[in-house]
Amino acid sequence: MIASPFIRKLEHFALLSTEDRRRIEALIGRATFLAPHEHFVRPGDDPRSVHILLDGWACRYKTLPDGRRQIVSLFLPGDMCDPYVFLLDAVDYAIGALTPCTVAKVPARSIRELTADRPHIAEALWWQTLVELDLQREKIVSLGRRNAKERIAHLFCEVLARLAAVGWSNGTDCDWPLTQADLADITGLSTVHVNRSLQEMRNDGLIELHNRHLVVRDHGGLRETAMFDTIHLHGLAAETPRTPTTEPG
Template sequence: MDARPERFVAPRQQGRRLANPLARKFLNFRQLSRTDEEALDNALERVQRIGSREDIVQQGDAPRFVHVILEGWACHYKHLQDGRRQITSLLLPGDLCDPPMFLLKTAGQSLGTLTAVTLARIPAETMQAITTQSATLQECFWWDMLVRSEIQREWTVSLGRRTATERLAHLFCEISLRLKSAGMTNGVDCEFPVTQADLGDAMGLSTVHVNRSLQELRGGGLVGLRGKRLRIYNEESLRALANFEPSYLHMNQ
């Protein structure tokens, strides 16, 4: 795990200030004052790179930071003792990994990377500080938490009541939209660096069945998934198949 501490510097582009990925996400909910934005920039510290398939937080650890993904994908997961694994959430660039978890004494689930990841973190005290200083930021963190919770609920619906193909279709719709809000796709073509085994662990399916369901989606001309890229050929049909209602993601309020 080659960590190399350095302060986060929000990239600037074409003269226009490009918000850091977290600020960018919050903009879906609220305008941020210059002060808020700076507070947020300063809060992110110790940018570090972590390899693929490594743990950032392990089950039982005492949480001391809020992590933010800058690049790469990660996930929360849990192992049962006989080896079964369930991925409970997927974390994309710009995502907060563990909103004020340090209010809890121990992390309930592990947080691991799916690809190489660049991440920043906010120490508990900083979190406390910026959150008491700015009511807006406080609401932003709440908002983020509420949205993740909606996503989690929707996963519950998928795992409980959707068929294998529906689940995958629904997940593709969700991820595509989330990446779009992070400015990482035009909605047609995006990175999707997740193995079929991972997909299975996320959607409660076996690898084999993921593969076959994927073929069904491909066969219907709905999506393409090759070489870590997802292509959505027919978004309308995909959404119809998945019964996808984007409102739960609460984008562009």
């Protein structure tokens, strides 16, 4: 049960048999609980294990020598952080909790055994890795060529699609536990500017965002300002509702 968001996500990528599912459940032994700002990976760590985020939001980030911080990945419930890191020697980023998190720590050996036995699962994990490559590319485009509102809009679209894929959102609203400072570190902006951009987006009638809850008021408008394209999610967005969008103009 507890592994369900993770399994649900994998099933977007591969057909899993009952046995597959059983083996995945078995991966998850004791779960650990983390408070916001606690870490489960630190730069320099030798990756002898892999983490599955069962509940809560987390992020991977890098910090420059002078303190500037950039979040490079956002982890949502059901995400496995770096399925294959153990192929590498060391890691140059940190992964920390943004909200209270439930995390399962899986030894690299278990992953190796599982993927050796169960090619379907191996393929699903690789698929997931390829999707992450594509998510990152889209982030590069955002940071390189989109302005503040576009970046934020794009993030909203991405997160809603990803949450919908594991049944945590209907595609139009969701819990939004991130602070404006988190948002700034994701979008490469300052908190002040995030604040003002959000206000504009509210005034434009695109979204509502109060009390840690996000509601999309104008799907068409949001996607349009984000220039959001689901192709790069590669099936992750399969369950995203095809919303009858209200085209402006």
